[in-house]
Amino acid sequence: MKLHCEVEVISRHLPALGMRNRGKGVRAVLTFCQQTSRSRSRPQVGSEPIDLHSACLLISTMKDKRGTRYELKENIEQVFTKFVDEGKATVRLKEPPVDICLSKANSSSLKGFLSAMRLAHRGCDIETPLLTLTPVKTSDFEKFKTKMIITSKKDYPLNKNFPYSLEHLQTSYCGLVRVDMRVLCLKNLRKLDLSHNHIKKLPATIGDLIYLQELSLNDNHLESFSVALCQSTLQQSLRSLDLSKNKIKALPIQFCQLRGLTDLKLDDNELIRFPFKIGQLKNLHFLSASRNKLPFLPSEFKKLSLEYLDVFANTFEQPEVLPIIMLQTPLTLLESSARAVLDNRIPYGPHIIPFHLCQDLDTAKTCVCGRFCLNSYIQATTTMNLHSVAHTVVLVDNMGGTEAPIISYFCSLACYVNSSDMLK
Numbered sequence: 001m002k003l004h005c006e007v008e009v010i011s012r013h014l015p016a017l018g019m020r021n022r023g024k025g026v027r028a029v030l031t032f033c034q035q036t037s038r039s040r041s042r043p044q045v046g047s048e049p050i051d052l053h054s055a056c057l058l059i060s061t062m063k064d065k066r067g068t069r070y071e072l073k074e075n076i077e078q079v080f081t082k083f084v085d086e087g088k089a090t091v092r093l094k095e096p097p098v099d100i101c102l103s104k105a106n107s108s109s110l111k112g113f114l115s116a117m118r119l120a121h122r123g124c125d126i127e128t129p130l131l132t133l134t135p136v137k138t139s140d141f142e143k144f145k146t147k148m149i150i151t152s153k154k155d156y157p158l159n160k161n162f163p164y165s166l167e168h169l170q171t172s173y174c175g176l177v178r179v180d181m182r183v184l185c186l187k188n189l190r191k192l193d194l195s196h197n198h199i200k201k202l203p204a205t206i207g208d209l210i211y212l213q214e215l216s217l218n219d220n221h222l223e224s225f226s227v228a229l230c231q232s233t234l235q236q237s238l239r240s241l242d243l244s245k246n247k248i249k250a251l252p253i254q255f256c257q258l259r260g261l262t263d264l265k266l267d268d269n270e271l272i273r274f275p276f277k278i279g280q281l282k283n284l285h286f287l288s289a290s291r292n293k294l295p296f297l298p299s300e301f302k303k304l305s306l307e308y309l310d311v312f313a314n315t316f317e318q319p320e321v322l323p324i325i326m327l328q329t330p331l332t333l334l335e336s337s338a339r340a341v342l343d344n345r346i347p348y349g350p351h352i353i354p355f356h357l358c359q360d361l362d363t364a365k366t367c368v369c370g371r372f373c374l375n376s377y378i379q380a381t382t383t384m385n386l387h388s389v390a391h392t393v394v395l396v397d398n399m400g401g402t403e404a405p406i407i408s409y410f411c412s413l414a415c416y417v418n419s420s421d422m423l424k
């Protein structure tokens with residue numbers, strides 16, 4: 001039984017000596033080994049004689065291929081497994097007084113390894129045959145590959161697994177029609193590039209890749225980006241998303257919950273609108289959505305603060321001269337209650353109210369006054385110079401313009417009148 005992971009062995013004496021650990025693990029291979037009399041000539045950890053029949057833990061690293069042995073029988077003080085599903089665990093030994101911190105392991109292998117370690121602690125036989133002490137080969141460390149780039153179908157691994165230690169994986173031009181489930185088990189992935197394939201749908205489990213920062217799906221057949229993904233751990237991790245050259249018509253309103261996004265590419269899709277609340281993407285610096293079918297930009301667009309903006313070749317409409325008035329007097333019960341829920345930020349969800357009402361609330365319009373409106377509003381269109389939200393602006397058309405139409409909503413006549421000066 002072998003475990004490939006990163007290991008850091010921390011002495012519990014360090015804090016007493018006023019020293020701190022480096023906080024960084026090194027690539028290692030962990031094995032169980034049987035103590036033999038021959039091995040007694042090697043330096044042993046701890047001063048007590050080692051039981052001939054007990055299993056030891058051997059930690060081998062690139063620098064120390066022969067490895068360092070730690071006795072296990074009745075020597076484990078505690079095993080910390082809170083983050084075992086993330087491939088992390090800490091084993092606290094009695095003698096020597098060290099904490100062995102394991103990270104970046106395959107979580108199921110880690111669980112198996114920890115169970116075997118507990119058995120060894122109790123002095124039980126570990127079912128797998130114990131290895132005699134043989135130095136770990138360099139090839140064992142090659143499995144700690146962190147980067148793999150595949151750019152043709154013939155190189156795609158069909159019979160063997162991807163190294164679980166991968167942090168950067170690119171599989172382009174492989175003719176993939178769906179995301180390979182084996183890729184979704186690579187919990188250390190930070191960068192995943194699936195560009196130039198034929199993927200139609202994304203599994204929600206991409207959201208379980210808790211470290212994923214960059215996701216490229218450029219040139220696929222995607223028609224949507226699911227709500228589940230917008231509400232996954234990607235909210236914390238995702239920085240860069242490339243969805244260009246797909247067939248996406250609209251992004252869900254929850255898309256704006258991906259607050260960590262700094263780079264977003266949506267070029268060459270079929271987008272008919274941006275999510276209303278796009279102004280919530282406060283970290284966004286790079287936004288491109290050229291060659292889509294956007295008739296207007298939402299008024300929330302004004303809240304963005306970008307480095308680079310490209311909305312070239314969209315089907316922008318000329319602003320209407322007259323506003324569209326959809327005001328209800330008096331407000332319907334639905335409108336009044338929807339406004340009350342949203343203005344008071346009362347939590348709602350499909351477990352409390354019907355799903356269609358949730359959708360209505362999700363797509364409610366925001367007035368310039370900050371209040372919300374559902375079906376009773378005044379709609380007005382104006383133009384905005386895109387330089388007011390971005391340093392670098394790609395021209396919106398071949399005529400050299402940098403102005404784009406903006407659609408605004410007003411909850412009442414008073415709000416419209418008050419801001420009509422601004423509209424001019």
Ligand SMILES: [Zn+2]
Nearest residue numbers: 367369411415
């Ligand atoms: Zn208002």
